[in-house]
Amino acid sequence: MNFPILSTLIFLPLLSSIFIFLTRDKKNNYGAIYISLFSSTATFILSLFLWYSLDLSTAEFQFIEEKSWINNFIKFKLGVDGISILFIVLTTFITPICIISCINSVKTRVKEFLIAILILETFMIGVFCSLDLVIFYLFFEAGLIPMFLIIGVWGGPKRVYSAFKFFLFTLLGSVLMLVAIIVIYWLTGTTDITQIYEISITKEYQYLLWLAFLSSFAVKMPMWPVHTWLPDAHVEAPTAGSVILAAILLKMAGYGFLRFSIPMFPIASEFFTPLIHTLSIIAIIYTSLVALMQDDMKKLIAYSSVAHMGYVTLGIFTLTKQGIEGSIYQMISHGLISAALFLCVGVVYDRLHSRMISTYGGLVNYLPKYSFLFIVFALAALGLPGTSGFLGEFLVLAGTFKKSYLAAMLATFGVVLGAAYMLWLTKRVIFGVANNMEIKSLPDINKSEILMLVTLAFFVVFFGFYPAPLMETFNVSVNSLINNYQIALTAK
Amino acid sequence: MINNLNIMLPEIFLSLSIFFILLLGVFIKKSFNLIFNLTSVIIIITIVIIFNNPNDEVKIFLESFTRDSFSNYFKILILLSSLFVLNSSKNFILDNKLDKFEYPIIILLSILGMFFMVSSNDLILFYLGLELQSLSLYILASIDRDNLRSTESGIKYFVLSALSSGLLLYGCSLLYGFTGSTNFDLIADQLIKENTGAVFAMVFILVGLAFKVSAVPFHMWTPDVYEGAPTSITSYFAVVPKVAGLALLIKFMFIPFSNILLEWQTIIIFISIASMILGAIAAMVQTNFKRLLAYSSIGHIGYALAGVATGVISGYESAVVYISIYVIMNIGAFSCLYLLKIDGKYKENIADLSGISKKNPLLAMSLLIILFSLAGIPPLGGFFAKFYVFMAVLEQEMYALAIIGLLTTVMSAFYYLKIIKTIYFDENVISFEPVKNKVAQISIFTSCTILITFFLYPSVLNNLVGSLFSN
Numbered sequence: 001m002n003f004p005i006l007s008t009l010i011f012l013p014l015l016s017s018i019f020i021f022l023t024r025d026k027k028n029n030y031g032a033i034y035i036s037l038f039s040s041t042a043t044f045i046l047s048l049f050l051w052y053s054l055d056l057s058t059a060e061f062q063f064i065e066e067k068s069w070i071n072n073f074i075k076f077k078l079g080v081d082g083i084s085i086l087f088i089v090l091t092t093f094i095t096p097i098c099i100i101s102c103i104n105s106v107k108t109r110v111k112e113f114l115i116a117i118l119i120l121e122t123f124m125i126g127v128f129c130s131l132d133l134v135i136f137y138l139f140f141e142a143g144l145i146p147m148f149l150i151i152g153v154w155g156g157p158k159r160v161y162s163a164f165k166f167f168l169f170t171l172l173g174s175v176l177m178l179v180a181i182i183v184i185y186w187l188t189g190t191t192d193i194t195q196i197y198e199i200s201i202t203k204e205y206q207y208l209l210w211l212a213f214l215s216s217f218a219v220k221m222p223m224w225p226v227h228t229w230l231p232d233a234h235v236e237a238p239t240a241g242s243v244i245l246a247a248i249l250l251k252m253a254g255y256g257f258l259r260f261s262i263p264m265f266p267i268a269s270e271f272f273t274p275l276i277h278t279l280s281i282i283a284i285i286y287t288s289l290v291a292l293m294q295d296d297m298k299k300l301i302a303y304s305s306v307a308h309m310g311y312v313t314l315g316i317f318t319l320t321k322q323g324i325e326g327s328i329y330q331m332i333s334h335g336l337i338s339a340a341l342f343l344c345v346g347v348v349y350d351r352l353h354s355r356m357i358s359t360y361g362g363l364v365n366y367l368p369k370y371s372f373l374f375i376v377f378a379l380a381a382l383g384l385p386g387t388s389g390f391l392g393e394f395l396v397l398a399g400t401f402k403k404s405y406l407a408a409m410l411a412t413f414g415v416v417l418g419a420a421y422m423l424w425l426t427k428r429v430i431f432g433v434a435n436n437m438e439i440k441s442l443p444d445i446n447k448s449e450i451l452m453l454v455t456l457a458f459f460v461v462f463f464g465f466y467p468a469p470l471m472e473t474f475n476v477s478v479n480s481l482i483n484n485y486q487i488a489l490t491a492k
Numbered sequence: 493m494i495n496n497l498n499i500m501l502p503e504i505f506l507s508l509s510i511f512f513i514l515l516l517g518v519f520i521k522k523s524f525n526l527i528f529n530l531t532s533v534i535i536i537i538t539i540v541i542i543f544n545n546p547n548d549e550v551k552i553f554l555e556s557f558t559r560d561s562f563s564n565y566f567k568i569l570i571l572l573s574s575l576f577v578l579n580s581s582k583n584f585i586l587d588n589k590l591d592k593f594e595y596p597i598i599i600l601l602s603i604l605g606m607f608f609m610v611s612s613n614d615l616i617l618f619y620l621g622l623e624l625q626s627l628s629l630y631i632l633a634s635i636d637r638d639n640l641r642s643t644e645s646g647i648k649y650f651v652l653s654a655l656s657s658g659l660l661l662y663g664c665s666l667l668y669g670f671t672g673s674t675n676f677d678l679i680a681d682q683l684i685k686e687n688t689g690a691v692f693a694m695v696f697i698l699v700g701l702a703f704k705v706s707a708v709p710f711h712m713w714t715p716d717v718y719e720g721a722p723t724s725i726t727s728y729f730a731v732v733p734k735v736a737g738l739a740l741l742i743k744f745m746f747i748p749f750s751n752i753l754l755e756w757q758t759i760i761i762f763i764s765i766a767s768m769i770l771g772a773i774a775a776m777v778q779t780n781f782k783r784l785l786a787y788s789s790i791g792h793i794g795y796a797l798a799g800v801a802t803g804v805i806s807g808y809e810s811a812v813v814y815i816s817i818y819v820i821m822n823i824g825a826f827s828c829l830y831l832l833k834i835d836g837k838y839k840e841n842i843a844d845l846s847g848i849s850k851k852n853p854l855l856a857m858s859l860l861i862i863l864f865s866l867a868g869i870p871p872l873g874g875f876f877a878k879f880y881v882f883m884a885v886l887e888q889e890m891y892a893l894a895i896i897g898l899l900t901t902v903m904s905a906f907y908y909l910k911i912i913k914t915i916y917f918d919e920n921v922i923s924f925e926p927v928k929n930k931v932a933q934i935s936i937f938t939s940c941t942i943l944i945t946f947f948l949y950p951s952v953l954n955n956l957v958g959s960l961f962s963n
Contacts, residue, residue: 176898
């Protein structure tokens with residue numbers, strides 16, 4: 001196929017952001033909203049088409065586009081396989097939802113907000129498509145600019161601190177990755193990852209390079225102890241910003257481990273497995289405990305994200321089929337669930353302008369539809385069977401048991417804590433007595449909010465009962481990932 | 493003989509034109525506008541002459557003057573950047589009553605000095621060029637002679653610069669004494685490690701050159717001069733002499749000092765690291781935009797020197813690419829200052845930028861792009877500048893230099909973010925006069941367009957620069 005479908009996918013949002021830039025500033029900015037909705041939906045449909053036409057029986061990269069870029073050494077190379085396609089679809093699926101959410105929540109500078117979101121979408125799709133380390137780095141870092149502005153311009157009262165912390169933490173993590181990328185180039189003579197997969201790097205270099213990549217991914221993931229930027233960023237970011245941050249930006253790191261760390265540095269990946277397991281277990285238990293003590297809803301969900309990402313890193317570095325499949329499943333499902341939970345918080349925040357748990361209570365009596373959806377997502381977040389949250393955690397734990405009983409046992413303990421903070425949150429927000437007289441006069445969710453939340457709820461439940469579409473997509477790619485890993489280990 | 497003159501045609505044309513417009517200025521009253529426009533025309537004609545000049549290497553006048561692709565590239569860069577700097581500052585000059593007809597003429601004189609600097613292949617010619625440039629710059633720094641700050645900065649610059657020129661000259665005389673020649677090529681043959689006295693001379697010359705490009709620890713003059721001089725002069729200082737200074741530095745490393753690589757490498761690495769760190773830390777606390785840009789330029793010179801420190805051709809190339817992109821970014825950044833006018837006065841404090849995102853969204857967005865590019869965030873042009881430098885540095889396995897350099901990038905990102913915070917996050921709106929300055933707007937637009945679209949063809953500059961060091 002000659003049509004450059006991946007480039008179209010990447011640059012369509014960017015192109016439409018230029019159109020939005022050219023629209024006139026009217027009172028409601030409907031022109032801008034319609035253009036962005038239209039283009040992001042078109043991108044979504046295009047990505048579905050891509051998913052549909054992807055050959056799932058092979059682990060090879062498909063739809064490869066190659067163009068000489070920086071002369072004679074770096075090529076602009078794009079391609080997808082069974083793993084990355086899911087993240088692309090997740091990105092293109094979440095973006096229209098964010099745009100709908102900003103109709104209610106963003107009141108100032110709507111046009112600029114939409115431009116930022118669409119440019120961010122371009123960079124996010126670019127991250128998941130790139131098959132070249134430099135291109136990957138370019139998109140990975142470029143995403144900081146729009147996200148920094150989203151937090152800083154449309155955020156809450158402490159937005160400046162949070163935006164700076166977010167930007168500097170992430171930048172600090174990734175500069176070491178840039179060093180590693182350039183070193184890889186001088187070691188192997190290429191930055192094309194399909195070629196690097198074929199070359200085995202010596203052991204000593206693997207350790208250092210792996211650590212350099214870790215420094216970037218650990219911040220982005222975020223792993224304990226460099227997770228502290230995340231609660232701040234989430235709390236201050238506007239709803240749509242939190243949604244994108246939780247649903248997609250955090251997944252870049254998990255994707256990075258699967259795409260770069262494990263295949264390029266198999267020996268180092270095996271060597272550092274205990275380190276990752278320790279950090280993951282600490283993240284799961286410690287941040288769950290921290291989440292229990294939060295009185296700010298967004299902060300609670302942010303900490304729960306760190307805990308959930310702990311399962312992801314745990315699963316990836318079991319380096320078993322169940323573990324990795326569970327991690328990918330967990331990432332997709334967390335992308336849906338955390339997005340939904342942040343939207344839920346956004347819904348009540350738009351009405352009462354408070355994120356404190358103590359402000360609410362007894363919502364079930366006055367906002368029944370909202371409460372129903374909130375409970376669905378809370379249960380999904382704690383991993384109730386029948387929701388997508390369950391499958392991911394279950395597979396990760398199954399994979400972990402193969403490697404280490406201790407780690408699996410401690411991680412299972414985290415599941416209990418997860419149930420504790422989610423149920424307690426639900427109890428305090430949804431049930432009980434209304435603490436606030438204003439709650440009694442609140443309107444229930446409107447059409448656009450129902451549209452967003454019900455769509456998400458549908459997929460959360462659907463993938464809870466019928467995981468096959470996702471599983472089949474990444475099955476072959478994960479198999480080949482593990483095969484190559486085993487071959488590389490036996491060859492050492 | 494007549495062939496030799498042909499090779500020097502740009503210099504000859506430039507000097508004759510300077511005499512001509514100087515006479516014109518003396519005889520015609522209120523001739524600023526005329527002379528200013530003539531200056532632009534002269535610059536454009538010189539660019540055309542250089543473009544028509546062949547790029548093959550020719551050395552004339554007892555091999556003291558070189559014309560090759562290296563000097564031609566830098567001459568065009570100098571002319572283009574002066575053209576943009578000069579024209580975008582015209583309104584500023586008129587508003588601040590700096591419209592003396594000598595202004596553009598002195599600028600042309602300093603350009604002539606830089607021409608000899610980048611073309612020189614001989615200690616004497618190089619020193620003459622350098623002094624012609626420096627003397628012009630002293631006058632320019634204090635051109636607003638009734639203004640205390642401007643005069644002070646001129647005197648400061650003069651005293652310190654004269655000291656460094658003295659050191660440089662001392663180094664030159666030592667070099668002549670120990671190698672027996674003033675010609676770069678002959679010096680290169682004689683200058684080996686065992687020739688201790690000549691190595692000693694190299695240190696003095698390096699000090700002088702480091703002063704001219706304002707690298708740490710010879711940077712003290714930069715913030716004061718940048719802040720004190722009128723903005724139109726500061727923007728000239730920040731861009732054009734830096735280019736010439738770096739070209740000269742590279743030339744010294746490439747030709748006369750090429751055989752004592754290990755001796756100067758450690759010095760350059762130290763200067764580079766110190767500049768990067770000081771540039772990043774000192775800029776954090778600045779409230780004056782010009783002073784901040786002074787420290788940021790110190791940092792940027794540090795990155796360019798990191799490329800030079802590799803001591804290989806790919807490193808020099810990356811330094812040239814770096815300085816070229818630096819020029820584009822700084823022209824944009826300074827042009828923004830010409831559009832910030834409150835109550836008839838040009839503002840230069842960072843706090844005055846608050847609220848421009850509402851009053852003048854296009855200007856705010858341009859500044860955003862330029863600042864992120866200065867910070868080196870992809871996919872903007874500034875990132876590629878750093879990328880090439882660190883490619884070269886890591887090729888030589890200088891890991892410590894690369895890691896320190898990249899960590900200082902993060903530190904310097906902090907103060908660029910602080911300006912962006914003032915522009916976009918702060919609420920209080922200061923009322924601006926709509927300033928009409930078409931040329932400044934064009935400069936900003938050009939610089940932003942180049943920075944944004946650079947990632948489409950990131951190797952354009954590399955292809956241009958690739959041929960500079962072929963001989």
